[in-house]
Amino acid sequence: QKEVEQNSGPLSVPEGAIASLNCTYSDRGSQSFFWYRQYSGKSPELIMSIYSNGDKEDGRFTAQLNKASQYVSLLIRDSQPSDSATYLCAVISVGYSTLTFGKGTMLLVSP
Amino acid sequence: GAGVSQSPSNKVTEKGKDVELRCDPISGHTALYWYRQSLGQGLEFLIYFQGNSAPDKSGLPSDRFSAERTGGSVSTLTIQRTQQEDSAVYLCASSLVTRRTDTQYFGPGTRLTVL
Numbered sequence: 248q249k250e251v252e253q254n255s256g257p258l259s260v261p262e263g264a265i266a267s268l269n270c271t272y273s274d275r276g277s278q279s280f281f282w283y284r285q286y287s288g289k290s291p292e293l294i295m296s297i298y299s300n301g302d303k304e305d306g307r308f309t310a311q312l313n314k315a316s317q318y319v320s321l322l323i324r325d326s327q328p329s330d331s332a333t334y335l336c337a338v339i340s341v342g343y344s345t346l347t348f349g350k351g352t353m354l355l356v357s358p
Numbered sequence: 359g360a361g362v363s364q365s366p367s368n369k370v371t372e373k374g375k376d377v378e379l380r381c382d383p384i385s386g387h388t389a390l391y392w393y394r395q396s397l398g399q400g401l402e403f404l405i406y407f408q409g410n411s412a413p414d415k416s417g418l419p420s421d422r423f424s425a426e427r428t429g430g431s432v433s434t435l436t437i438q439r440t441q442q443e444d445s446a447v448y449l450c451a452s453s454l455v456t457r458r459t460d461t462q463y464f465g466p467g468t469r470l471t472v473l
Contacts, residue, residue: 281462283464344406346393347403
C-alpha cells in the first residue's frame with residue numbers, strides 16, 4: 248500500500264515569512280516527487296518536481312528530498328497572500344506511472 | 359499549445375442515469391490519466407492510458423466505471439447507473455513520459471453531482 252502523508256493544516260504564516268510544507272511517503276521505491284498547488288475550486292497546478300536527493304530551487308520555491316528518510320518538503324520564501332492554497336505532495340513509484348497524492352496541506356498567508 | 363481541456367465543466371444528473379465525461383490531452387502527450395477528487399478527500403487514481411498499451415484500470419472503483427481513448431488522443435470516462443457517492447470532481451491529466459520527465463498536467467475538471 249503506497250501512502251503519502253501530509254499535515255492537513257491549516258499552516259498560517261504572515262506575509263513575507265517562510266512557509267515550510269512537509270510530506271512523508273511509505274514506498275521506498277518511489278522515484279519521482281511533485282508539489283502541486285490547488286486553489287479552492289480549481290485543478291492542481293504543478294509547482295515543483297524533484298527526482299534526486301538534495302535541494303532544487305525555482306524562484307521563491309525550494310523543494311528538498313531525502314530518500315533515506317522518505318521525506319520531501321517545499322519551502323516558500325517571502326510568502327504572499329496569493330500563495331494561500333492547498334499544497335499537494337505526489338509521488339510516483341518505480342514500475343508505476345500514476346501519482347499517489349497526499350491529502351494536502353492548507354496554507355494561509357495573512358497580510 | 360493549449361492545456362488539457364475537459365467537458366462538461368459541470369454535470370448534474372439523476373441517480374441511475376449514465377454520464378460521459380470527455381478529456382482532450384495536451385497535443386503530443388502519450389499518457390492520459392483520470393483521477394477523482396471527492397469533498398474532503400485526496401485525489402484518487404482511476405485509470406491510465408499509455409500509447410497503444412492496454413490501460414491500467416486498477417483504480418476504477420466498480421464495473422460501472424469505464425473509459426476509452428480513441429486514436430491515442432481524446433478520452434471518454436463513462437459512469438453507468440450513477441450513484442450519489444459518484445459525486446466528485448473528475449480530473450484528467452496528460453504527460454509526455456520520457457526517461458527524464460513524467461510530469462502530469464491537469465485539466466480544469468468536471469464537477470459531477472448525482473441527485
